[in-house]
Amino acid sequence: MHRKLKQFLIISTAAALSACSDGPSEGDIKALMEAEADQANNMVRSLAGSSASPSMQTTIHDVTVHECAEVRDDVYRCDVEVDVTAPLVGRTTQRSNLVVRETDAGWTYSR
16 A cells, blocks of 8 residues: 555656646746847837947846746746846846746747
8 A cells, every 4th residue: 555655656746747847948938038138128229329338238147947837728937036137226136926828939928
């Protein structure tokens, strides 16, 4: 009886871990955040023109995904830590939750 319970726990744990592997990777989250930063940086450059200084730009240095949990089909809530340089704030590390979904075009923010 004890052996069957142990096998069940091993199989259940493996199934739970394999379900988590379908979520976004750190690279996916970083690419999503960099694309958003690029849009903001392009907007700043279009408004400020040649006077746009590097201090007015947002730079994503690193992203660490601590956990992602599927909340519904192809939608994940991820606990992420982001090392970012932003205007008026400077370089900082922030931790927050993001909700992302997988589409045919890749990962996007979801509500």
